[in-house]
Amino acid sequence: MNAISVSGVTKSFRGDMSLKKREVLRGVTFEARSGEALGFLGSNGAGKTTSIKIILGLIRADGGTVELFGRPAGCRDAASRTGYLPEMPYFYPHLTLAEFLEFCGRLSGVPARDLARRIDRVLETVDLAPHRGLRLKGFSKGMLQRAGLAQAILHDPDLLVLDEPFSGLDPVGRRLVRDVLVDLKARGKTIFFSSHILPDMEALCDRVAIIRDGVIAKTLGLDELVRLGEGRIEITARGVRPGTLAGLDECVSSAAPRGEETFVVVREQRFVRSVIERLYERGADVISVAGVRRSLEDIFMQEIARPAWPARAETPGGERSSEPAAFVGF
Ligand SMILES: Nc1ncnc2c1ncn2[C@@H]1O[C@H](COP(=O)(O)OP(=O)(O)OP(=O)(O)O)[C@@H](O)[C@H]1O
Ligand SMILES: [Mg+2]
Numbered sequence: 001m002n003a004i005s006v007s008g009v010t011k012s013f014r015g016d017m018s019l020k021k022r023e024v025l026r027g028v029t030f031e032a033r034s035g036e037a038l039g040f041l042g043s044n045g046a047g048k049t050t051s052i053k054i055i056l057g058l059i060r061a062d063g064g065t066v067e068l069f070g071r072p073a074g075c076r077d078a079a080s081r082t083g084y085l086p087e088m089p090y091f092y093p094h095l096t097l098a099e100f101l102e103f104c105g106r107l108s109g110v111p112a113r114d115l116a117r118r119i120d121r122v123l124e125t126v127d128l129a130p131h132r133g134l135r136l137k138g139f140s141k142g143m144l145q146r147a148g149l150a151q152a153i154l155h156d157p158d159l160l161v162l163d164e165p166f167s168g169l170d171p172v173g174r175r176l177v178r179d180v181l182v183d184l185k186a187r188g189k190t191i192f193f194s195s196h197i198l199p200d201m202e203a204l205c206d207r208v209a210i211i212r213d214g215v216i217a218k219t220l221g222l223d224e225l226v227r228l229g230e231g232r233i234e235i236t237a238r239g240v241r242p243g244t245l246a247g248l249d250e251c252v253s254s255a256a257p258r259g260e261e262t263f264v265v266v267r268e269q270r271f272v273r274s275v276i277e278r279l280y281e282r283g284a285d286v287i288s289v290a291g292v293r294r295s296l297e298d299i300f301m302q303e304i305a306r307p308a309w310p311a312r313a314e315t316p317g318g319e320r321s322s323e324p325a326a327f328v329g330f
Pocket of ligand 2: 048
């Protein structure tokens with residue numbers, strides 16, 4: 001069974017200055033399978049937080065359906081199996097960390113007899129045990145973020161919905177949160193989280209759902225991500241003359257002279273040997289061979305962060321001139 005099923009969700013907001021509504025979700029559809037880590041990726045304003053609030057039943061969709069564990073979003077038993085870290089959590093400043101967690105634990109129905117033990121355990125998990133007696137007003141942003149994660153996991157939920165769990169964390173804090181989430185996933189929990197920190201997303205996710213302008217533009221599995229990340233192989237050579245690579249069009253996508261050197265881009269790993277052999281045969285010298293792997297960030301920047309509806313700049317041949325060379329079909 002899917003932990004989250006979202007189908008055709010729409011939502012409009014009225015702007016501050018006008019009565020006209022603006023549709024910010026335009027039929028969002030995706031699912032998070034039980035036990036997987038699904039990343040939710042999109043530019044600022046794409047609709048991530050709005051979708052997350054609808055999934056949790058905190059705001060109502062105009063249309064479409066959302067189910068958690070097969071039950072309608074917002075119903076009590078779905079909520080009790082879900083832990084939530086909001087994008088901007090509110091922390092009562094005068095409570096100590098332990099008091100805050102006691103309060104959250106009672107709200108989320110942790111049995112009184114288990115509460116102290118659970119609090120001890122989550123404080124160890126997020127590495128805040130030494131600060132349990134400190135008032136939250138004295139916490140740094142990164143400590144608050146970890147306190148927020150502690151409250152989200154306190155009642156041992158089956159599903160974690162985390163809106164930007166890595167924001168405000170230094171590299172040590174990011175690593176800690178990443179390890180906590182990896183551990184929760186290993187224990188069979190479902191994790192759905194938005195993030196702009198793409199290496200963390202890459203390290204943790206089984207799949208990534210990409211939202212753009214209020215619709216899911218693409219859902220990529222890890223294997224597809226790896227395939228997209230497989231970059232080209234670049235050979236730098238000296239002494240390449242016209243005709244040196246003649247007849248190797250199947251193996252070489254481009255060969256660009258820069259001064260005395262030529263950058264040869266090989267289409268796939270399996271062609272590298274024949275290209276290098278040809279270069280040596282024809283008297284050229286190979287200076288370097290480099291595999292250029294694309295990170296999720298590169299993929300996002302080059303192929304996903306484009307506007308959903310680019311200005312129609314049609315070439316006479318009918319193709320859009322704005323399309324990048326490595327377009328992958330979003
Ligand atoms: N309560 C609201 N009233 C009016 N407009 C809203 C409201 N909440 C969100 N919006 C608008 O909806 C759009 C989507 O916002 P949302 O917060 O879901 O984006 P996001 O993907 O979470 O962005 P970010 O990465 O900046 O957190 C934005 O244009 C935002 O201005
Ligand atoms: Mg947001």
